[in-house]
Amino acid sequence: MLGKKILKIKGFEYRPNMKYADTEMKDLMDNDIAKIPVFIEEKLKSSGVMRFYKQEDLQSIWERKQGFSLLTTNAPFVPSFKRVFAKGHDYQTSRNRKYDLALTIFDRLEYGEEKFRARYFLTKLVYYQQFMPWFTTDSSAFREAANFVLHLNKNRQQDAKAFTNIREVEKNELPRDYMSYVQGQIAIHEDATEDTPNHFEKFISQIFIKGFDKYMIASDLVFIQSPENQELEQSEIEEMRFDIQVTPSFLKNKDDYISFWTFCKMLDAKHLSELRNEMIKYNGDLTEEQEIIGLALLGVDSRENDWTQFFSSEQEYEDVMKGYVGDALYEREPYRQSDGKTPVLFRGVEQARKYGTETVIQRLFDANPEFKVSQSNIAEWERQKETIEGTIKRKKKFA
Numbered sequence: 301m302l303g304k305k306i307l308k309i310k311g312f313e314y315r316p317n318m319k320y321a322d323t324e325m326k327d328l329m330d331n332d333i334a335k336i337p338v339f340i341e342e343k344l345k346s347s348g349v350m351r352f353y354k355q356e357d358l359q360s361i362w363e364r365k366q367g368f369s370l371l372t373t374n375a376p377f378v379p380s381f382k383r384v385f386a387k388g389h390d391y392q393t394s395r396n397r398k399y400d401l402a403l404t405i406f407d408r409l410e411y412g413e414e415k416f417r418a419r420y421f422l423t424k425l426v427y428y429q430q431f432m433p434w435f436t437t438d439s440s441a442f443r444e445a446a447n448f449v450l451h452l453n454k455n456r457q458q459d460a461k462a463f464t465n466i467r468e469v470e471k472n473e474l475p476r477d478y479m480s481y482v483q484g485q486i487a488i489h490e491d492a493t494e495d496t497p498n499h500f501e502k503f504i505s506q507i508f509i510k511g512f513d514k515y516m517i518a519s520d521l522v523f524i525q526s527p528e529n530q531e532l533e534q535s536e537i538e539e540m541r542f543d544i545q546v547t548p549s550f551l552k553n554k555d556d557y558i559s560f561w562t563f564c565k566m567l568d569a570k571h572l573s574e575l576r577n578e579m580i581k582y583n584g585d586l587t588e589e590q591e592i593i594g595l596a597l598l599g600v601d602s603r604e605n606d607w608t609q610f611f612s613s614e615q616e617y618e619d620v621m622k623g624y625v626g627d628a629l630y631e632r633e634p635y636r637q638s639d640g641k642t643p644v645l646f647r648g649v650e651q652a653r654k655y656g657t658e659t660v661i662q663r664l665f666d667a668n669p670e671f672k673v674s675q676s677n678i679a680e681w682e683r684q685k686e687t688i689e690g691t692i693k694r695k696k697k698f699a
Contacts, residue, residue, distance in 0.1 A: 319555075320555070321555040325558050326555070329562075332598075333551075333554075335599075336370075337543075337544040340368065340598070343421075343425070344358070345537060345540075347417060347418055347422070348414050349418045349422050350530075351529065351537060352418040352528060352529060353523070353524075355542075358542060361521065364519055366430040366431075367430070367545060367547075368429050368544055369430065369433040369546075369594075370591040370594030370595055371433050371548075371590050371594060372432050372433060372590075373433060373580070374436070374476075374585070375479065375580065376581055377476075377483065378508065381423075381427045384427065384505065385423065391403055392406040393406070399452060399456075399506065401506060404517060405516045405522060405525060406509075408525050408526075415529075419525065427512060431511075431512055431515050434515075435508070435511050435515065437475070439471070439472050439473055439475065442475040442478070444511075445508075446468075446475075446478065446507045447469055448510060449507050450463060450468060450503075452506075453506075461493070462489050462490070462499040463486075464489075466482055479504060482500060483500050548595070549591060550588035550591050560592050561595070561596065564592055564593055564596035572593050575593060576590055607642075610650055614643060617643045618630055618631075620649065620653075623662035623665050624649070625672055626669070626673060629673060629674075629678055632678075634678075634681065
């Protein structure tokens with residue numbers, strides 16, 4: 301199933317003492333590595349980034365010395381972009397600010413939906429693929445941000461006790477080591493005083509918010525705050541290309557990781573992310589393995605809703621959907637895109653094909669046809685969709 305549906309090969313059989321470097325898997329992995337710039341360009345197109353930013357400005361991002369990394373971080377405790385983005389905005393714009401982190405890039409949120417989506421995606425890309433790999437290994441940049449935030453907390457009456465015994469970051473101290481030290485010190489304080497606020501999580505978030513703000517300014521990436529429609533034709537967007545250089549560290553011993561790459565290709569984005577997070581907790585030195593996961597994630601994201609990855613023709617798609625949907629309902633929304641023709645790939649259908657459970661599931665549906673999607677189910681879906689869209693419009697009107 302893996303070879304036919306995911307890797308597009310006729311078959312694959314493991315043999316004792318087999319070397320993956322002598323199989324077709326090597327060529328497939330090489331192809332994924334060569335397509336890294338293409339994967340990134342596809343993400344920029346689908347998110348609307350190319351429509352709202354100048355090509356030369358986008359190219360300047362890849363020309364930074366930090367480049368583009370498949371390794372987001374090998375340090376635990378790192379806050380998600382969603383948290384950094386939201387809390388950064390709160391810290392910078394709240395009228396009753398309890399902290400003055402001297403921020404500059406988090407204030408603007410008043411965009412149209414498409415502009416906001418493009419700005420959010422591009423900022424998130426920079427955070428994970430450039431800033432985070434650099435910030436969690438550059439002891440100087442991390443030390444500057446951490447010591448700034450530490451002094452801020454020591455001078456606040458509400459939090460000062462929790463930080464009394466916490467020292468500054470020492471010269472050349474690794475960020476992961478300092479964060480582990482702070483976690484231990486705050487845990488001791490909270491156990492001894494029954495102080496319930498999560499000082500550690502807030503402290504680490506403040507460090508990354510401050511560090512990211514300074515990185516964006518120093519890197520001349522403030523333009524990301526101001527997306528503007530470039531008035532491009534779709535054909536111009538499709539033709540846009542970038543010079544993106546990515547040199548993963550696993551390339552030095554690439555053949556050693558073919559089997560792990562093959563395993564990762566079987567996982568979806570959720571499980572790949574979970575695997576990477578568990579690796580970081582277990583051992584921060586598994587750099588090459590985490591890069592392989594990053595490579596697999598790029599490929600997974602590029603196949604989002606691509607029905608041709610799992611079906612050889614529309615007829616095959618329809619034959620399969622008949623097992624889940626009654627009365628030829630698969631010929632309309634939500635099983636077709638807005639053009640009324642292009643099939644929509646549903647996650648459950650994808651997973652069933654990908655992991656070989658399709659036959660069993662369809663037998664269950666055949667034996668219990670009442671569980672197939674009906675006309676009344678579609679009508680209820682349309683009613684709920686209209687209600688939700690109306691609610692969103694009203695909220696935007698009074699926002």
